[in-house]
Amino acid sequence: MKTLLYGLITGVLFGFLLQKGRVLRYDKQLGALRLLDLTIVKFMLSSVVVAMIGVYLLVDLGLAKLSVKSLLLGANILGGLLFGLGWGLLGYCPGTSVGALAEGRWDAVFGILGMLVGAGLYAEAFPYLKTTVLTWGNYGKLTLPQLLGVSPWVVIPLFAAGAVFLFRWLEKRGL
Amino acid sequence: MAQGKNGGWSPYLAGGLSGLVSVFSVWLAGKFLGASTTFAKTAGMLEGLAAPERVSRLEYFLKNTPQVDWQWMFVAGILVGALLAALSDRSFAWEPLPPMWRSRFGESRWPRWLAAFVGGTVAMFGARLADG
Structure with missing residues (x-):
């Protein structure tokens, strides 16, 4: 019950910020x-940089554990390509579609219905995918610092600096 | 508050704060933010209404039990939060077609509905496959 309440509160805050950042719109x-x-890109990268620093601080303080997903090259690449194709057609992400609906952009309803169908189709296809695509290029749970063999605190400042340079460039270009 | 052209907040500020929200979520609830699993679970719940036996046999739904959980409430919360934000600065607009779509494809609604539906289907299949 407490877990559900945490979920709701986190969602309300996140949805509020997504809307204020004006990133929900098609x-x-x-x-x-x-x-x-x-x-x-500005919203997402800002979020990632802050979360990256905060979460690794929590991990170092022993207050949280990372939840690393497996690097499955076949599934990640094929899934990423399909996601990009669908995203370009829909113009909303899974999470932002409900937020877009909430600010009155009700074409999102059709996207939400489509996503429910897509999820159902995936469940049907899962037994087949499990023995094919999901076995291609499985490197297990892997993080960038592990791959490079360095401390996360080498990767984090470099990533943050890269983001700041990109932001400055985008602002100069008026993007 | 940094105001943009459209009356919104700076994306750096809103994005940075959303990063803080995710840090607190990991800290206090041990939960990382995500949304797509909720669509799979909801699909399972809806299928369960029509064909409960079929759902109980699908391996995918054995691994991802179709029920309301932390993430389901998170996605529901996005709806509430976005509504509150839109009402707070009167940016709520009941809009059947996005402006960019309308200027390119015109006023007909069916093509947009079809593109959104097909796009949603493909995007979610891809998101589940990539485990996003």
């Missing part, structure tokens, strides 16, 4: 994919 999502307006 025009913003397609704007990013068409490299016309990179508001979403």
Whole structure:
């Protein structure tokens, strides 16, 4: 019960910020994919940099554990390509589609219905995928610092600096 | 508060704060943010209404039990939070077609609905496959 309440509160805060950042809209999502307006990239990278520092601090303090997903090259690449294709058509992400609906962009309803169908189809296809695509290029649970053989605190500042340079460049270009 | 052209907050500020939200979630609830699993579980719940036996036999739904959990409430919360934000600065707009779509494809609604539906289907299949 407490877990469910945490989920709701976290969602309310996150949805509030997504809307205030104006990243829920189709025009913003397609704007990013068409490299016309990179508001979403600014939002996402800012979020990632803050979360990266905070979560690794928690891990170092023994207050949290990382939840690392397996690197499955076949599934990651094929799934990523399909996701990109679908995202370009839909113009909303799974999480932002409900937020877009909440701010009145009700074409998102059809996207949400489509996503429910897509998830159902995946469940049907899972037994087949499990013995094929999901076995291709399985490198197990792997993080970038592990792959490079360095401390996370080498990767984090470099990543953050890269983000700041990108932000400055985007602002100069008016993107 | 940093105000953008459209009355919103700076994406750096809103994005940075959303990063803080995710840090607190990991700290206090041990939960990392995500949304796509919720669509799979909801699909399972809806299928369960029509064909409960079939759902109980599908391996995928044995691994991902179709029930309301932390992430389901998180996605429901996004709806509530976005609604509150949109009402707070009057940016709520009941809009059947996105402006960029309308300027390119015109006023007809069916093509947009079809593109959104097909796009959603393909995107979610891909997201589940990539374990996103």
